[in-house]
Amino acid sequence: MKKRVVIALLTGLVIASLAGCGTKTEATGQEVSKSSSAVESEAEADGSVADESTIEEVSGDNTEEAGDFVGAENESIVLYAEIAEYGEYGGQKDKTFESVNNILTAPEDVPVFNGDGIEVGYIKTGSTVSITEYGLNNWARFENPIDGTDYDYLYVMKDYITDGDLVALTTTELETMIKESLGNRNYDAPVFTEPTEDMELYEFRIPMYYDPETDTPIYWVYEYYDRADVSILSHKTYSVACTEDTDDYIICQIYYKDLITDEEFNNYGH
16 A cells, blocks of 8 residues: 555656646746747837837948948948047037038049048049038038938048139248238237248148138138147247149248247337
């Protein structure tokens, strides 16, 4: 009798164990399905589920999700997926720009920059884009037509923008302009001489062509003064020389010496 009870008990345990295994497997499957549905429901509720509008086609089968730019292009412009941390040029996003209506037809791949002066892509050779704003310097800009970046404008050098209204700036005109700018102060006029060995040299390049309706070359000169390590305007003696460079630029050389002291400056006009 005891043996039969033991056998019965063992049989019952085996059956219960098998039944338990089956129940656990089925329950686990239901739990995964329910959990997945719950996640989807919660994601839909807070708007985190990506739909087609949050994915931008780049080229071919490549896609990018919003906020994770992987590079893109349209028929005229290519934007890089990765850009440098710092740019070769100063930022232009806080500079003054005026509205224009001009055209740039790229004779080659023309670099474009963001507002921090970092190269972010290029205009394809032979492509044409509308230039909508000119700065009081070497830069022009237009609205960025490609979504997914954190910069609203693309900036381009004016050198690439050509039309029949551009005026050529001669070296003589530029020398006169620089001398006038150096003399534009409320203390003694500067003295201009031939360069000597004891003079310091400041050199920069200015575009030869400009649009008289939107550009003022004298502003370009002052902008380059601001980039100098010293105050060019705070000296007494100068020598100025301008020569044509390649690529439609003019090289400007300003030799200077005899820094005006604070005492001398305070005595002017008294």
